[in-house]
Amino acid sequence: MGKKSRVKNRQEHADRPEGEVGPRRPCPCGSGRRYKACHGSADGPAPTYVARPFEGLAGEADIIAMREIVPAATAPVRLREGDRSVVLCSLLPGAAPALVRQDGTIWLGLQVQHAFGDPSRDLAAVLEKALDAEPGDVVGLTTAPGEGDRLQDLLTDDPVEVTVHGGFDFWVADVDDPTGAVAASLEAANAAAHPSVRLESVDAAYWTDVTTKEHLRWVMPHDDEERLLTGLARLHAAGKDSLVEGARLVGMFRTQGVLVPVWDLPLGTGAEALEKPAARFAEDLAAALADDGPLTPEERSARSGLANRQLTIR
Known part of the structure; x- marks a missing residue:
């Protein structure tokens, strides 16, 4: 560090009120980030990072696999409350976070990176929105969901039964002749999917x-x-x-x-x-x-x- 920098840092420290955290010091919240990049940021604190977001779910390993390494897969899950059908999907058309099907079944896309710090909370927030949506709606998040339920709170703690698909034809299993954007999206997705078992x-x-x-x-x-x-x-x-x-x-x-x-x-x-x-x-x-x-x-x-x-x- 040069002399001018040392003098500047000493001056900043001298001008700072007692007890105030310096911008380059670790944030007191314990996030591990510098204060200026966390609670000292003009945009507010950075999202809370959860290192192992799906811990505690019996299907943790398969949920991670569907989210990170399996191109096309589905797994039905059960809600703790209510009898709505929910299906975890590795990827949905257009990388949608969730789709509400015409029969009311909710498809929840796992391969969506919301970057709000806790994927389990993000997915749960999407699922909660989908429960209030109408058939045909596409549901997602545009802002951080804040505190609330996580997947561990909404889903029963059962192992998941994963079905690995050879492609994404399950997207249109109930459509006789998909055309337009849906057909184009399906063709592109199938071309990129590697066979998996x-x-x-x-x-x-x-x-x-x-x-x-x-x-x-x-x-x-x-x-x-x-x-x-x-x-x-x-x-x-x-x-x-x-x-x-x-x-x-x-x-x-x-x-x-x-x-x-x-x-x-x-x-x-x-x-x-x-x-x-x-x-x-x-x-x-x-x-x-x-x-x-x-x-x-x-x-x-x-x-x-x-x-x-x-x-x-x-």
């Missing part, structure tokens, strides 16, 4: 074919992320993480507060070939998570390698 033998593991290669992406919520990383490292060091010949655990990304390990798979593997190896891996991982022994040098090296191959996307 949810494995049946384990929870929230999704195979996909991206043309040049195949992947398995497995959403793994765990209350102790460090322990999960250690368990994965034990299996990696033991050579128990390849799943099938030629497969490789290439790393993991973190989204919505959970880790998602990613495997590269040889072309032609398919989802069916992964069912038994994935179930075996889940058993091995459970045993590794229960192991409280010290890490061997090989396991420490594997853990370091996995930690270096992490990417946080949201």
Whole structure:
């Protein structure tokens, strides 16, 4: 810092009333942001960030998968109050936050980034608006929803039954001959959707074919992320993480507060070939998570390698 800057900072500090927070100091609210970018901002405080927004829902892992990695999928859910039909959808036409169908069913789009800090609150606010909307209405948010119910408050705590679709034809399943903007949107969405399959033998593991290669992406919520990383490292060091010949655990990304390990798979593997190896891996991982022994040098090296191959996307 130059001399002029130091003098300026000292002057600003001297002119500041006692007890006032400086613009570059951490905001007292605990957000981790500087005061000038949070409660000291002319636009008001920044949105409260929730690191793991869907924690507590039995379907957390699959909701995250539908929101982040699965192109076309649906899952019916039940409201705690009322008998309206609600269906979670990975993506809706025009990236709409919610649609009220002619029969009154509410389709809630998960792949909408409102950027208001808490996706669970954002989605719940959209759902609440949709409950008061008319058939045919498109519902969304234009401003921050403020405090209120979250999905955990509105939905029953049941596992979700995900149906993965080969494309977005479910958008128009009740339309005889879609035309115009709907048909164009459907064609573009189908062209961009990679084939995906949810494995049946384990929870929230999704195979996909991206043309040049195949992947398995497995959403793994765990209350102790460090322990999960250690368990994965034990299996990696033991050579128990390849799943099938030629497969490789290439790393993991973190989204919505959970880790998602990613495997590269040889072309032609398919989802069916992964069912038994994935179930075996889940058993091995459970045993590794229960192991409280010290890490061997090989396991420490594997853990370091996995930690270096992490990417946080949201």
